[in-house]
Amino acid sequence: MKTRAAVLRGVGQPFEITEVELDEPKTGEVLIRFVAAGLCHSDEHLRHGDIVPRFPIVGGHEGAGIIEKVGPGVTRLQPGDHVVCSFLPVCGHCRWCSTGRSNLCDQGATILDGVLPDGTYRFHHDGDDLGGMCMLGTFSERAVISENSAVKVDDDLPLDKVVLIGCGVPTGWGSAVHAAATEPGDTIAIYGIGGIGINTVQGAALAGARNVVAIDPLPNKREAAEQLGATHSCETAEQAQELIQELTRGVGADKAIITVGVVDAEVVSSAVNVIRKGGTVVITGLADPTKTNIELNSAMLTLFEKTVKGSLFGSGDPFNDIPRMIELYQSGDLKLDELITSTYTLDQVNEGYQDLVDGKNIRGVIIYDTPPLEGAPA
Ligand SMILES: NC(=O)c1ccc[n+]([C@@H]2O[C@H](COP(=O)([O-])OP(=O)(O)OC[C@H]3O[C@@H](n4cnc5c(N)ncnc54)[C@H](O)[C@@H]3O)[C@@H](O)[C@H]2O)c1
Numbered sequence: 556m557k558t559r560a561a562v563l564r565g566v567g568q569p570f571e572i573t574e575v576e577l578d579e580p581k582t583g584e585v586l587i588r589f590v591a592a593g594l595c596h597s598d599e600h601l602r603h604g605d606i607v608p609r610f611p612i613v614g615g616h617e618g619a620g621i622i623e624k625v626g627p628g629v630t631r632l633q634p635g636d637h638v639v640c641s642f643l644p645v646c647g648h649c650r651w652c653s654t655g656r657s658n659l660c661d662q663g664a665t666i667l668d669g670v671l672p673d674g675t676y677r678f679h680h681d682g683d684d685l686g687g688m689c690m691l692g693t694f695s696e697r698a699v700i701s702e703n704s705a706v707k708v709d710d711d712l713p714l715d716k717v718v719l720i721g722c723g724v725p726t727g728w729g730s731a732v733h734a735a736a737t738e739p740g741d742t743i744a745i746y747g748i749g750g751i752g753i754n755t756v757q758g759a760a761l762a763g764a765r766n767v768v769a770i771d772p773l774p775n776k777r778e779a780a781e782q783l784g785a786t787h788s789c790e791t792a793e794q795a796q797e798l799i800q801e802l803t804r805g806v807g808a809d810k811a812i813i814t815v816g817v818v819d820a821e822v823v824s825s826a827v828n829v830i831r832k833g834g835t836v837v838i839t840g841l842a843d844p845t846k847t848n849i850e851l852n853s854a855m856l857t858l859f860e861k862t863v864k865g866s867l868f869g870s871g872d873p874f875n876d877i878p879r880m881i882e883l884y885q886s887g888d889l890k891l892d893e894l895i896t897s898t899y900t901l902d903q904v905n906e907g908y909q910d911l912v913d914g915k916n917i918r919g920v921i922i923y924d925t926p927p928l929e930g931a932p933a
């Protein structure tokens with residue numbers, strides 16, 4: 556079958572909206588019709604060249620949609636099911652899955668090739684195999700994905716809102732709740748308020764932090780943070796350092812979480828300086844994985860017992876966290892509707908990324924109006 560998709564062919568090139576060939580689902584796979592796809596900075600890394608995937612690749616790793624067909628051996632899903640995609644697959648059996656760390660599932664090793672677990676591709680164009688970003692490719696009307704990447708949700712949920720729970724929400728929320736282990740009364744510094752950082756703000760506030768300090772040079776980001784749980788906001792790291800010293804009587808922040816678009820040495824140094832003795836810095840934002848990009852004073856870590864750690868998917872388990880976040884949305888404790896600044900069609904994906912680069916969006920979302928396949932449930 557054919558599907559329209561936004562394809563990246565090389566570094567620095569825009570998304571090309573083109574018709575590609577899509578295979579039928581094989582063993583353990585499902586055909587999904589996407590209803591919505593979020594514009595996360597991680598796809599911008601591929602376009603910009605901060606992170607280089609295998610090209611060509613269909614972009615998009617935040618997605619929600621409806622299952623139209625299932626391949627042989629699929630038992631957990633059936634046509635008509637509504638799902639939120641996890642940007643990391645969960646096999647359930649590898650060492651990491653079986654020890655409650657399924658965000659580190661071994662099947663996630665190929666998310667930048669976009670190849671499915673059996674080592675083959677379902678998107679093709681002009682004789683080329685195309686991967687799907689994070690084994691998904693949500694910037695496509697339809698895709699064939701592993702059932703390990705799809706979390707079933709109730710049919711009455713708004714997929715155009717819960718789509719954010721495929722990446723931005725669990726990553727941001729979990730960075731505060733799981734990775735930083737925010738405790739009641741904590742002072743938390745959060746650097747960078749995009750689709751990830753805004754959810755770190757929500758997670759820190761929900762976990763009971765006394766001071767949630769949001770740092771972003773852009774006024775629209777600081778305003779959004781204050782509306783969604785930040786007690787304070789600062790334009791620069793220097794201002795945050797000064798404020799946090801005042802707020803904590805010179806002790807420092809308990810935890811600092813880095814959710815900027817591109818992580819650099821400067822922001823990591825600021826975060827390490829802002830935390831107290833025994834405090835933790837969580838690095839959630841990404842940078843070029845092939846380069847050394849930070850340098851730290853080791854004595855500061857030794858003498859003050861500071862911890863610097865990374866966090867992937869908010870250090871949570873997708874099949875546990877996605878349903879939990881949906882419940883928090885339903886109870887009104889977690890805001891999603893308020894996070895969506897602009898919506899786009901698939902054809903406007905480059906415009907959406909320009910808005911992300913220009914700092915206009917908390918989160919942009921592509922909305923599809925693809926009719927269901929003949930005979931498939933609506
Ligand atoms: N670890 C994971 O599992 C994971 C998952 C998804 C995304 N990410 C990464 O998280 C990062 C954030 O993604 P996003 O979609 O929220 O990006 P975004 O572009 O929407 O937001 C980034 C924000 O950071 C701000 N910023 C930039 N430099 C800053 C600085 N030095 N100090 C303070 N603020 C600064 C920008 O103004 C912007 O508001 C990206 O690197 C993305 O690839 C990581």
Ligand SMILES: [Zn+2]
Binds near residue numbers: 595596597722723
């Ligand atoms: Zn993402």
Ligand SMILES: [Zn+2]
Binds near residue numbers: 647649650660662
């Ligand atoms: Zn696994």
